[in-house]
Amino acid sequence: MMDEPVVEVKGLVTRLGGKTIHRGIDLSVKRGEIYAIVGGSGSGKTVLLREMIMLLEPHQGSIRVLGHLLSQVTPREGKWLRSRWGVLFQFGGLISSLTVAQNVALPLLEFTSIPRELIDELVSIKLSLANFPLDWACVMPNELSGGMKKRAALARALALDPEILFLDEPTSGLDPVAAAHFDRTIKELRDLLGLTVVLVTHDLDTIESIVDRMVILMEGEVLVEGDPREVARFPHPWVQDYFHRRKGERDWRGR
């Protein structure tokens, strides 16, 4: 049970609007690791993530999450699975007619029968786990900055203590300091709660500081999968460009 991959993708083919996005993707995510999906714009990273969380269906191939084949889950199993993962959308996906606290309470009200007073306290715990300042808990989402929205959305993703956390570009649109802080929060949560984290990212800082394993998608296929340090040595112009940018920056910083 523990050695079985948490997410396993095999032979995945996706076509959207007449274009083939994925032509046979295989990858697997192990329990407890932080796994990054990387690739140029339009390489189908977000589509892949959306297929893992049952928002899109692939044309061919299989996706297993927590041992369940997604193409064959019953509605009941689907509901259970959805309570076992938390999703952080790129722009938060907070419900705009509810306050931040109500957003975080939403999954708790939907999936559990916890008494209301306890929910109120749990919500404040989740918000503080995600480093969201509690004085802002009763504010409407459209009054929040991008960084605050992400933290609120992270708190909502954590609401049910999921086993897997799916993050779509968690640090995009954040300033470098806030991004580093967000990365640290995710790593702490992984260590503390034993989460498995699957994230789509462009951010080299994230990859360097918290990612255990990563995959690079290129033209609908897996270019390379592995430890970030191994991947960085992979002899492919795009990969070298991608990681090299960083080295230049570091030299400049050391001067």
Place this chain on the structure above:
Amino acid sequence: MMQDSPSLHLSRSQSTLRAVLKGRWCMENIPSLHRALEGIEGEEGLEIVVKGGDLEALDTGGAYLLMKHTRQWMERGARVTLRDFREDHRRLLDLLTQTPEVRVCTRPVSPNPFYQLGRWAHALARDILAFMAFLGEATLTASSLLLKPSRVPWQEILYEMEEAGSKAIPIVTLVAILAGVVIAYQGALQLKRFGASIFIVDLLAISMAREMAPLLTAIMVAGRSGSAYTAQIGTMKVNEEIDALRTLGISPMETLVIPKVGALIVVLPLLILLADLVGIGGGMVISRQALGITFHDFIFRLQEALPLGSFLIGIAKGPIFALPLGLISCFRGFQVKGSAEEVGRYTTMSVVNTIFAVIAIDAILSVILGNMGL
């Protein structure tokens, strides 16, 4: 899926209570665990030993519940020790002891009615002031365009005329015919009893030309075009398109508001004329069916029944309604800020406001014109 039900085994010897935790202390089991823990009364001098070595799983929900009750027992004077917890569980418990026990309210609060009244009045006053400013800006832009006719955005005006005018023809026709049918039919039933059947023409012509056609057309246009204006400008506001226009030195007032309002002023009287024709036409058909008045008699009577004044007043209501209708719906669009949700809210407000404005102006006109003897 491990579904071992969580449990709490209690054994008491003199002043020591041993609580052994087993199973999965997780979110989904909170309600039952909460009840079980509430059964423990922490009393003065009691020593509570909580053993967590056999726990299968502990998540923030379970840990939070345990710490919450621990805190309560200690407040009542009991001594609590936690033993044998796994390293990761202990860290989780430590973390939750550090976070203060705060309750954020997730229930919708209904504010006090005086507060709501004050808020409403404040919002109304602010809206009125903002609308005055908008009106001023629109007037300035319009008069500067009058001085420089070459700058008038003819192309946009024509486009808006097509959108609000030509494309509204089918629905305005349909609604006007139905209104004519309804008036003629109801009138026929009453007039027949008095043997004054021919007066159906007077009834139909005056009510249609003077009141029904202008009012119905304006309401249709408010629902069709007014709401579209608010939604369009509101969406542009959310997408920062309005800001982009401003930075490019293009006045949104000139490119968005003037063409829309201008087009409505031209198009609404034309639509009213159409509604007059088809509405009276619809009534004419019903008159023949229900009262046996021939088309010839109807049209002959119509020439006497409908004074030119009433007809012209009906047409003149077009521009009079078009101006507030266009201005209010554009104004509501500019008020949108922040999220897409606001667009929907302001569009609703815009439709309610414009229809109210149209009916209120119509009522005022009726009183004024009535007193003038027109």
